[in-house]
Amino acid sequence: MKMISKLAIACVLAASSLNAVKAQEGHGKIKEVKVEAEGEMPAVRLINNPDGTCSFQKGFIPTLKHANTSTFWTSNKTEEWEKNAHPAPRRQYVVTLKGKIRFKVSDGSTFLIKPGTILLAEDLKGTGHSWQMVHSKSWERLYIPINEGADDLFVAKND
Structure with a gap:
């Protein structure tokens, strides 16, 4: 069990569901992006602009790569501070196990996270992001903080 990283366990749990992310860029059309290549888990990374x-960026995290993490925890509730726009409290993977969540960034662009897509929260400054549940009453998720200075393993996809 020691050889399997906590991220790998989370990815296996999340991969048991739909493997897609929808993104609505600006006020344009909704576009579905599927990452189905073997060896890739679909991911969306929240980032700060200068x-x-x-x-946000769409991409993937390669499978079977060991992430430098030391802990994880689960949540199925929403804290008061999460209900408004906020920056991420730390660099972390957020792995949705149940629920659909629409994230919104500063310019109004949105994307939909479903089970099977990893959110990489790295927007640590500024106004951050906001989110809301879509057609679900709960959001079950894993939080997996990335150790200080560690590679996040994210690979951006160019559209």
């Missing part, structure tokens, strides 16, 4: 705003 002006302090938040945006």
Whole structure:
């Protein structure tokens, strides 16, 4: 069990469901992006822009790569501070186990996270992001903080 990273366990749990992410860029059309290549888990990364705003990148995290993490925890409730726009409290993977969540970044762009897509929260400054549940009453998720200075393993996909 020691050889299997906590991220790998989380990915296996999350992969048991739909393997897609929908993104609505700006006020344009909704576009579905599927990452089905073997050896890739679909991911979306929240990032800070130089002006302090938040945006996102679509991509993937290679499978069977060991992430430098030391702990994880689960949640199925929402804290008060999460109900408004906020930056991520730390660099972390957020793995949705149940629920659909629409995330919104500074310019109004949104994307949908479903089980099977890993969210990488790295928007640590500025206004951050907001989110809301879509057609679900609960959001079950794993939080997996990335150790300080460690590689997040994220690979951006160019559209």
